[in-house]
Amino acid sequence: MKKKVLSTLLAAALISSSMAGFATVAHAEESDVSGKTFAIVIRNAGNPYAEKEAAGFQEVIEAAGAECIVKSPETATADAQIPLIQSLISQEVDAIAVASNDVNALTACLQDAMAEDIKVLALDSNVAPDARQTFVNQAGVQEIGQALADAVLDISGGEGQYAILSATSQSANQNSWIDAMKAIMEDEKYQGLELVEVAYGDDELQKSTDQTQALLEKYPDLKVICSPTTVGINAAAKVLQDNGSSVKLTGLGLPSEMSAYIGETDEFPCPYMFLWNPEDVGRLAAHTAIALVDGTITGEVGQTFDAGDMENSPYTITDCDDGGSEIILGPPFKFDPSNIDEWKDIY
């Protein structure tokens, strides 16, 4: 009798230990990235947009129980990003997310990373398709180009000179948005507009300020400046307001930096602008990196993954127009006098 009880107890113990083992394995397969290290390389230190992206990334990685490394280059150049990526390869991190400063110049070092089985993804500003597993894009390139082209048309009253104040000349995201704008503006509807110059403020406040002043001096008939960079639009807004200029401004800006410049009357340089939540760009990049590391996705078009409590989760990987794949966060959002106060404390 005693023997029977003992063997029953033993069998129960074996079953429960094997079930416990099974449960652990199943959990690991679901997503167990504790002990893994995820790195993000932002575009440049001192860029509040880039810092918000990093904060969103870090929040999700740490909530998943993994380690997060944030690398911030001194300038918005590929040369400043390459040594940071190389040091992450030596540290044997599990994933690198990079907001690139040059579409091609990071290819060799990102391929070195992938050869070491490090998962590589771009966010915000893309790299070449063979230098990444996938790309977390804040919004569709065409949609951003269309929103900016229509804003210039509307704010100028349909005709006249406009200039673009961009980040660096090598910047993949700004260049793709500017190219989309130019293609859209081939349409007859935009024929009254003349693009006089694309200036580059290198995502530095002082240089963007100097470039805005130079545009105002060179083109006395300028009607609109369109700045598709948060650093540029912020610098330009201050110059226009300080000078009491009649030139109007639109582009992509952080509500927290631009609320003082958005309004209906002449004292406000910016009637409206667009953006998305940069923290969400970082959060989605983190969920993507986790899904790459835990094997849920490889970056192929059509794969789907869970992004926690993010609004559009689950996300599906789609075709990117460069031949690689991408994941789009959502549409660009318009900020104007009616809603800017709601958003200025959010991001």
Ligand code: RAM
């Ligand atoms: C700047 C950076 C960033 C871009 C935003 C809109 O902060 O250039 O890469 O996405 O603007």
